[in-house]
Amino acid sequence: MVYHGPSRGCTSCKLRRKKCDGTRPSCMRCITAKRACSGYEDPELSSFRLYESSVTMQPSFITTARKCTMPKRVPFPGTNILPEDKLPIETSQDESNWLSLRAFFYDYCIISSNPNLSRSYLPGLEMMTYHQETTSNLVRACQAVSFATHWKPLNRPKLFEKAGSFYQDLLGSVAKVFESLNGVDIMETRYIIMLLGIYQIAIDDENDYGSHDIHAKGLAALMQAGTSPLSLLGIRLSNCRMDEATKSHLNQRPGVFSIPALGHPGENLDQLLLSLDSLWMASEAESLPKDLLRLKRASIYLDQHFVLWQGSRAAEFKPTTIGAIGQSNSYSPPGAGCWPGKVDTYFDLYVAGVWNVFRVARLLIVALIIKLSEASEENEDCSEYIRTVNCIVDDVISSVPYHLTDNLQVFLGTSSLNKEIMDSGKFLGGLLLIHPLYIVSELPFVSGDMRDYMRTCLAWIGSEMGFGQATLLSNTPNIDRNFLASGWMLIWSGFLG
Structure with missing residues (x-):
């Protein structure tokens, strides 16, 4: 041989x-x-195989994750009468709770098959629940999110009632934790607070929204951070709240969006995001033309480093185009996931999420360059920047089917027959898209059709994945910046190991 x-x-x-x-x-x-x-x-990545401390390595286990198969409640054929909202006769309340937990693992927990490429999402949560009682706070928090996000797609208000009951019970328990933080399990408490915030993101509506902010502040207090999502990029918990092993582990961790095996001496996305934040705040404080011109030059220089970061990623980390959606003959606007053009796939949802964080950051820095050009009265032709914006938005759009569909190949094969995605994928995909879609929908130099499409996708995430905040953002322009920041912080915290 x-x-x-x-x-x-x-x-x-x-x-x-x-x-x-x-x-x-x-x-x-x-x-x-x-x-x-x-x-x-990959030979280039193999030398990084054991880059993390053994503290983070999860023992082998068989996941119990299972996609929710509960049928949607629909009217009896030929009528507008809905059947009674109740569990199947053979399913007990305890079994319903257990199935909701399994559905949560399926929808929100991403365990990377290659830690050289992905940091996963809530990677240790499922294993942690196996060491808990079925009525523990952590298990109940997972179930509250699962019930809260499934009730609307399934048209089952009883699930919403159960989610609310679990949530109210958890509020009292979490309040007691903050009375005395000595001996608190930081990881478990962080997960619970984050999940309470995701619950609020799920139940947001036009009449009552923003309650997730209190959980973002609680998370910030626990982690001694600010309420901006950027505060997570260099987070270190206080010495008095952790043992030496945990402290050592945290100090060895890379950034939220940094993978050691994909590192580049001068290009770290976490640092680039922090630099963008500093420039943006400085632009709001300065008004003299010479200062604005200086900030513009710094913004152009920073944008060049974002481009270098993009180019230096390993091939396995980059998106791959696997198909395209053809132009529809219909005059109606495209439904969620059906914008004509290329469709990309990714290593996993963590990687897909990182790319859209990068894209939104570039859109914001280009917006800052245009803003500073206008304010400094340079009269510069910004058409090249507008072309860059359109290319970036095209990349965001091409990621939408991957985030929202259950099976990308099946979707591509049937996209010409359907007006929108018919079978939703993991709810985490929708959660990670909410804020990028909204930010793009608010940029004035993005075409009106594209902005409308972003709102269409947000509305779909709200109805088919149960996130009320997506529905809210689909029809609420110019929403408060702090509202977005606290929501994004809760979502980003799921990337922390």
Whole structure:
């Protein structure tokens, strides 16, 4: 037998002894079979295999995650009469609670198959619940979010009532935790507070919204951080609230959006985001033309570093175009996920989320450059910046199907037949899209059709994934900046290991 070198197939196909087609970042054979593609062994990345402390390594376990299969409550055929909102006769309340927990794991917990490429999302949460009682605060918080986000897509108000009951019970328990922080399990408490905030994001409506802010402030107090999501990028918990092992582990962790194996000496997305924030605040404080001109030059320089970050990513980390949606013959505007153009896939939702954080940051810095050009009265032609904006927005749009669909290949095969996504994917995908879509919808130099499409996608996330805040943002322009910041902080905290 002649040795031709190491196999170039993905890890999943190797284990199954199947011929891999080599598509990156996820092979088509795995996607078609509805399997999680474990990615590829890359010689350039192999030296980073054990970059993290053993504290973060999760023991092998079989996940109990399961997509919710409860049917939507619809009227009896030929009538507008809805059946009674109740559990199937063979399902007890305890079993319903257990199924809701499994659905939560499916929708929100992402365990990376390659930590060199992805930091995951809530990676240790499922394992942590296995060591808890079924009525523990942590389990109840997961169930509250699951019930709160499923009731609207399933048209089952009883789930909303149960979610509210769990939430109210949890508020008292969390309040007691803050009375005495000595001996508190920081990780568990952080998860609970974050989940209470996500619950509020789910139940937001036009008459009552913004209550997630109190949980963002509680999270900030626990972690000794500000309420801006950027405060998480350099977070360190106080010495008095952790043991030495935890302290050592935190000090070794990379940034929220930084992967050591993909590092570049001068390009760190966490630092670039912090620099953008500093420039933006400085632009609001300065008014003299010479100062505005200086800030503009600094903004252009920073934008160049964002471009360098994009170009220096490993191929496995970059999005891959796997298809396209054709132009519809219909005169009606495209539904969620059906904007004509390319469709991209990603290694996982963490990676997809990082790319949209990067894209929004670039959109904001280009917006800052245009703003400073106008304020400094340079009369510069900004048409090139507008073209850059359109390219970035196209990339955001191309990520929407990946975030929202259950099976991207099936969606691409049927997109010409349907006016919008018919089978929603993991709810985390919608959660990660809420703020990027809203920010793009508010940029004045983005075309009106694209901005309307962003609002269409937000409305879909609200109705099909149960996030009331998405519905709110779909029809509420110029919302308070602090409202967005506190929501984004709660979502970003799920990236922390």
